[in-house]
Amino acid sequence: MLSACAPAVSTSRLVLPADPRVGEVEAARHxxxxxxxxxxxxxxxxxxxxxxxxxxxxxxxxxxxxxxxxxxxxxxxxxxxxxxxxxxxxxxxxxxxxxxxxxxxxxxxxxxxxxxxxxxxxxxxxxxxxxxxxxxxxxxxxxxxxxxxxxDPADPGAHDAEWVVVLDDWIDGTGTDPDQVLADLRGRGGHAMRGAGGRVLGGDVSYPHYLINGRIAAAPTTFTARPGQRVRIRFINAGSDTAFRVALGGHRMTVTHTDGYPIIPVDTDAVLIGMGERYDVLVTLADGVFPLVAVAEGKNATALAIARTGAGAPPGPGSRPAELTRVTIGYPDLSATPAVALPAKSPDVVHRVALTGAMMGYEWGINGRANDLDARSLVREGQRVRLRFVNNTMMWHPMHLHGHTFQLGDSGPRKDTAVVLPGQSVDCVFDADNPGQWMIHCHNTYHAEAGMMAVLGYQS
Ligand SMILES: [Cu+2]
Missing domain, CATH: 2.60.40.420 (Cupredoxins -  blue copper proteins)
Incomplete structure (x- = not known):
């Protein structure tokens, strides 16, 4: 089962960070x-x-x-x-x-x-x-x-303003800190909130606060623009254990980028964002005051910011715009633009990356190994690579690869972080064009720290 990961490191040379090849590739960057x-x-x-x-x-x-x-x-x-x-x-x-x-x-x-x-x-x-x-x-x-x-100098810039929206789940300094949270998860076997609220994308940690741009819902930040202006919203989920569902009251959104890469634009009412993921959307703002709401999935809580283009009282901290329960796009709805889609090619190497967890205790792993930086999926520069994430656990995992932006399957969006649901698998395809040693890990901070980390290793 692990054959793809098994080639002995001793028989081939790893391209380490100090390798001259790393500097050569950097020098060739425009x-x-x-x-x-x-x-x-x-x-x-x-x-x-x-x-x-x-x-x-x-x-x-x-x-x-x-x-x-x-x-x-x-x-x-x-x-x-x-x-x-x-x-x-x-x-x-x-x-x-x-x-x-x-x-x-x-x-x-x-x-x-x-x-x-x-x-x-x-x-x-x-x-x-x-x-x-x-x-x-x-x-x-x-x-x-x-x-x-x-x-991007090549970006047409079809917008009048930009709004960077950073989402976060917050617990530090509220009587505990993240190291204590991890110790507590380990002590009680974790998973206390699994499936909470009936949502697939629940988490392990119950946070006292959920933030947009550093503020709780009772004291939101306000983005000010003029009616009719076209705004590019850049969503970043900086949370550690929370997927957010975002919507802007009174508006539909046109999704234009996933993890920084352009997609064929898709209209939606809401977007679901795992930890580490980014989505860019375009909206044309109406006249008034509107809630931008981020629902913490499975946690019965929201974060809030305000978009203001006109007069009116700001929406309250409990705002739940109807858009949240309308259309939410998913990966199958998204495709990279032709400019960034990978040309068709059969893979030179396929690595099965099994996401694993022990039934007892708060232990996570990749291919059954916990936080093992010697557990390398090996590739060579120039290869077309297919990483097949297979989720053998009862929990979802936003899997992140460093140093590359893969494509989901043969025609999906370009991403560097992909949500893998329980019992499902996700294929991530990329060309090995950035030599070195790169982390592959879950972007749930606690899963990663409890072992769900491994390495994509170039060899020569
Ligand atoms: Cu995880």
Whole structure:
């Protein structure tokens, strides 16, 4: 069963992050020649979520962290200053970047120790709605995340304004912290909320707060525009254990991008977003005040933001627009545009990636192995690869591959994070064009930390 993963590493050479080939591929990326410099300080902070005051960890005191926005081809030079009491790192989620800057400790770089700093430097070649977050322990479930928007000069820009909407589930500083949450899940075998609310996409953790752009529903942020303006909304699910169903009251949405890549546009009333996923939509705003609602699936709670183009009282924190229960698009409704669809080709290598979990205890794994960075699915540069995620557990998993944007099946959307439902399988197809060692993992922070991590390894 594991034959695809079994070839002995000793008989072939792994292309490691320091391999000259990594630098050669980087040099071949089309760059603008422009360098954009940033400094991020990961630091303990006291944050107001719109009522609740929490002690947490942030980038530069803000939740979400300050948006990083560059043009495709710019070189990002980002100095991370670690003022946390522990190691950290930054992963640039969605970018196909050089392997040694991917931010996966122990795989692509040493951990960045407390009171030290590290400068990331890489070409941001992949346009789209991306984001950044630590790849260390449960840190993502604190306040350490920020949007990373890579603008596409080739994008027609058929919109008047942009609204970046970051979704999150929040527990840190409310009498517990994510490390304690993980310890509690392990202590009681986890899965307390599985199937809660009758939703397939429930979670393991009951959060006290759900946020849009760092605010609870009782104190929402407001996006202001003029009636008739066309707005590009960039949704990012930065949650750790929550799928969100989003809708804008009084509006339909046209979905244009999945995980940063263009799709053939599809109209919908609502969009379901797993952890790590991004969707871009276009809406033409009507005249008035409208709730943008994110339902935490299976958790009987919502997050809220307001779109205002005219007069009126803002909708209340319990708003549940009718659009939430109308049409919700799913993967079968989506196709990559011809420009980014993969040309037809039979795979050179197929890897079966079984998602596994023990019946007892809070243990997750890939192909039965927990957090095993030596459990590599091996590929060679130039190969067409098919990863077949097979979910043998009772829980859903948003599976993320670093360094690549795969296509779902032979004609689906391009993505880097794909929801795999219990008992189902999902085929992720890509060309191996970014040599190095890359994480494959569940984007449920607690599943990943409890073992659902493995590696896609290039060999030469
Ligand atoms: Cu999972």
């Amino acid at each position: 760059g603008t020649g422009r360098t954009r410099s940033f400094t991020l300080t990961a630091t303990p902070s006291r944050v107001d979520l719109g009522g609740p005051i929490v002690d947490t960890w942030t980038y530069d005191g803000a939740v979400p962290g300050r948006e990083m926005r560059v043009a495709a081809g710019d070189t990002i030079e980002a100095r991370l200053v670690n003022r946390l009491p522990v190691d950290t790192s930054i992963h640039w989620h969605g970018l196909a970047l050089r392997n040694d800057m991917d931010g996966a400790p122990h795989l692509t770089q040493p951990p960045i120790a407390s009171t030290t700093d590290f400068t990331y430097r890489f070409t941001a070649a992949t346009p789209g709605t991306h984001w950044l977050h630590p790849h260390t322990g449960t840190q993502l479930d604190r306040g350490l995340y920020a949007p990373l928007i890579v603008e």
